[in-house]
Amino acid sequence: MSGELIRRTLGEVLAFIGLTDSVGQPLAFALHDFRRMLITDAVRTGLPPHIAQAIAGHADINTTMGHHAVYPAETIEVHRAFISRRRALRPAEEYRTPTDAEWEDFLGHFERRELSVGTCARAYGTTCIHEHACVRCSLLRPDPAQRARLAEVRDNLIARIAEAETEGWLGEVDGLQVSLAGAGEAPSA
Ligand code: SF4
Known part of the structure; x- marks a missing residue:
């Protein structure tokens, strides 16, 4: 209609x-x-x-x-x-007052989410299920201040893809391409 x-x-x-x-x-x-x-x-x-x-x-x-x-x-x-x-x-x-240890653990969660290239947005109480492959993870919130580091990661991935293609390591190329796409979404320098 x-x-x-x-x-x-x-x-x-x-x-x-x-x-x-x-x-x-x-x-x-x-x-x-x-x-x-x-x-x-x-x-x-x-x-x-x-x-x-x-x-x-x-x-x-x-x-x-x-x-x-x-x-x-x-x-x-x-x-x-x-x-x-x-x-x-x-x-x-679920609504009781947390113990001091639980509260410390809760606060610590936010510190443990700090990464070299940004912040991990996974929820409290969850662990990393992506084997810390942060650059290719949708939970990464890139830090604009780390643009240079991300650009370095991206350049390194491009070089590794070229090497893998030259050497015929085709099994590695796909995975590296996924990481490269993730790095490419980060803010450029
Ligand atoms: S891979 Fe993802 S979930 Fe794991 S630490 Fe990195 S950003 Fe967080």
């Missing part, structure tokens, strides 16, 4: 029903109104605003907040209610 067909059909249905607005004028819907209604309904019934933002595809949560027809205070109340419901469903153990 085209947008035009939906718009026209909606107009015909509204005219048939005879619904009017607060000043007695026939109601008219734009397709965009349905986004507003969806977001309003979802947030009012407990969907966290940042999830509504992801569903709506908004880059900024303020755009989402502008779309839903409720006040921010109401949003906060609804979100708190959502958190309370979630806590009631989850094991109480």
Whole structure:
């Protein structure tokens, strides 16, 4: 169905029903109104605003907040209610105060994610599943300050690919090409 067909059909249905607005004028819907209604309904019934933002595809949560027809205070109340419901469903153990050792481990996680060419974005409590092949890993967040180092890695990969091709080590070429593509996505010097 085209947008035009939906718009026209909606107009015909509204005219048939005879619904009017607060000043007695026939109601008219734009397709965009349905986004507003969806977001309003979802947030009012407990969907966290940042999830509504992801569903709506908004880059900024303020755009989402502008779309839903409720006040921010109401949003906060609804979100708190959502958190309370979630806590009631989850094991109480998840919400106890962490021990000093656990807290230190949590803080240490962020230090252990520092890499020579950027930061690893893997979640807390997870280990590296990519054998520390960071340059080819989608979880690497390259550090712009390390451009020179990344350029060095890239040049080294190009040289290794050329050597592998010359020597006939074709089994290595594919893997090196993947790493090269990863290095190529990093900011250039
Ligand atoms: S390979 Fe990926 S997951 Fe592993 S340390 Fe590097 S960036 Fe993190």
